[in-house]
Amino acid sequence: MxxxxxxxxxxxxxxxxxxxxxxxxxxxxxxxxxxxxxxxxxxxxxxxxxxxxxxxxxxxxxxxxxxxxxxxxxxxxxxxxxxxxxxxxxxxxxxxxxxxxxxxxxxxxxxxxxxxxxxxxxxxxxxxxxxxxxxxxxxxxxxxxxxxxxxxxxxxxxxxxxxxxxxxxxxxNVVRLFDVTRDWFGFSEEDVWTLFHSAAFDFSVWEFWGALLFGGRLVVVPSATARSPRALDELLRAQRVTVLSQTPSAFARLAAAEERAAGPLSTLRVVVFGGERLEPAGLRDWFARHGDEHPRLVNMYGITEATVHASYRPVTAADTTRSGASPIGVPLPDLGFHVLDEDGRPVPDGVPGELYVAGAGVARGYLDRPELNKERFLELEGPDGTVRRCYRTGDRVLAHSDGGYGYLGRTDDQIKIRGYRVEPGEIEAVLLAEPGVSAAAVVAHGYGDGDVRLLAHVASDTPAYLLAPRLGERAAAVLPPYMRPSAYVVRPELPLTPNGKVDRGRLPEPAAAVAPVPVDEDGAPGPTGTERRIVQIWQSVLDLPEVGRNTDFFDLGGTSLSLLRMFARTNEEFGTDLDITVLIEGATVASLARHVDSALSATVSTP
CATH class of the missing domain: 3.40.50.12780 (ANL, N-terminal domain)
Structure with missing residues (x-):
């Protein structure tokens, strides 16, 4: 066959x-x-x-x-x-x-x-x-x-x-993905893969079948381990993992943990990036330690509608010195890339346009969305005159003269958070259902060190300290964690374009942002001083004026990346060596303070 x-x-x-x-x-x-x-x-x-x-x-x-x-x-x-x-x-x-x-x-x-x-x-x-x-x-x-x-x-x-x-x-769609990539990677029964991602995220399809279609071994990563770079580093070593799939942001945290460990991850032979834009400059330290031959790093641009991965691009140390579009390489052998302008006409190499993906990886379509299918799944004639079914991605790319492609960003407001696609409109619809909210706009906001969180601007006459907790509860009831805004900016009205839409380019800086949960009733830090110092760290990392001692770090808008920064700051502040896994029982100031005090007490009592 x-x-x-x-x-x-x-x-x-x-x-x-x-x-x-x-x-x-x-x-x-x-x-x-x-x-x-x-x-x-x-x-x-x-x-x-x-x-x-x-x-x-x-x-x-x-x-x-x-x-x-x-x-x-x-x-x-x-x-x-x-x-x-x-x-x-x-x-x-x-x-x-x-x-x-x-x-x-x-x-x-x-x-x-x-x-x-x-x-x-x-x-x-x-x-x-x-x-x-x-x-x-x-x-x-x-x-x-x-x-x-x-x-x-x-x-x-x-x-x-x-x-x-x-x-x-x-x-x-899935079977041919591995047929056309096998020679590039040399997958075999000797490989050990991790199932790092949720089954609801299509990166898991690559991980699951990459192992089981070649006789390899699939190591299921526990949720707590996936959140702790140090614990993940230890698991990769213990299980002798050879193939690892990561979003660039997750790999950055793992690379930092590996640098602090007692030696390189020697069994890894390939790391596959996907789910997010890759900035090769962020890999300089990794390449300085490992070179670019073992393990090999490969960037694979992909979309769910084209069955996980659509392109292939080995990443080398030389890429870290180049600027411009993120390199996504060449389309898979049974796919075709077409870069078109706003009128659907091909653009020359080096000119940005919207990417259309054609070929055997294109999915059947959206379930019971006939109008959306007409808009996104199209018939397109290629240079050879052959008409192929394709998917209109909404991604801006440019073609290079060497046959490769570079990724520039989106043609719309879609956001990528930890590899997940987020349509602001879905979140905004939830916020607009709250009485008293007349307009809403959700944007991605950078908080330093590569940390990106969702920030919601809403128009309402309700004071922010009353409205933000209600919006937080509403979002938590219907949206997955990665789609919940970390903070809210509340104003009487939002700036509009001449045609009446929210002007995202004129949205104010989040200086007055309010977290989606209030300070808890017993929010005052304890008398030992440890909690007070931890509160100051959390206020700085989360950019919040108040933090309650019993409020969950993630409910305050924390992300995996900000959690790492908070932990590094905490260990530096107290001279401890705590791991993130201590927060499995509760990611609160009070819980962390108990672990810090326990670690300090053990240090003092050690002869």
């Missing part, structure tokens, strides 16, 4: 036949071989079939990071259905909306998350612990799996109309 004419299930079963006893998944200090993973997944598939799912139907997948995530995902595909990933960290209301919009009638989940689904019109298929790790069931009659043209998954992305939209991706 030609590339892309197999299904993911067929390819996986071929790997099982070759490597039945190799470890497929490592998670929670447990391992599943390929044979065990297939048998457990097949059991889930049969339960889904018995419950009436399968044959092209969408099935929800609500499972935390564990080996059960792999079992559930594969089980859904083996049943013939498509999986709809649901992140347990997302608000219940958002999960309910996605279930209804996608037409899901069955959800594969675990007992501890099943309680979050009452009231939703779905049948729960529980992935119990004994089914995920107990003895493999006896072989049964083979299942009739999907075809290459069937849906593999529906992943939701932010929508400019105020609601997320589901991107439909077929089996053949």
């Amino acid at each position: 030609e590339s892309g004419q197999h299904t993911l299930v067929e390819r996986f079963e071929g790997v099982v036949a070759r490597f039945p006893d190799r470890v497929a998944v490592t998670a929670d200090d447990r391992e599943l071989t390929y044979r065990e993973l297939k048998h457990r997944s097949a059991a889930v598939a049969r339960r889904l079939r018995d419950a009436g799912a399968g044959a092209g139907s969408p099935v929800g997948l609500l499972v935390p990071r564990s080996s059960g995530l792999a079992v559930g995902l594969l089980g859904i595909l083996m049943s013939g259905a498509a999986y709809v990933p649901l992140d347990p960290a997302h608000p219940r209301e958002r999960i309910a909306w996605m279930l209804k919009d996608s037409g899901v009638s069955h959800v594969v989940t675990v007992p501890e998350l099943a309680d979050s689904l009452p009231g939703m019109s779905v049948e729960v298929v529980e992935l119990a612990e004994d089914r995920a790790h107990g003895p493999a069931p006896e072989a049964a009659q083979p299942l009739i799996g999907p075809s290459a043209e069937d849906l593999a998954y529906v992943i939701y992305t932010s929508g400019s109309t105020g609601l997320p939209k589901g991107v439909q991706v077929e089996h053949r």
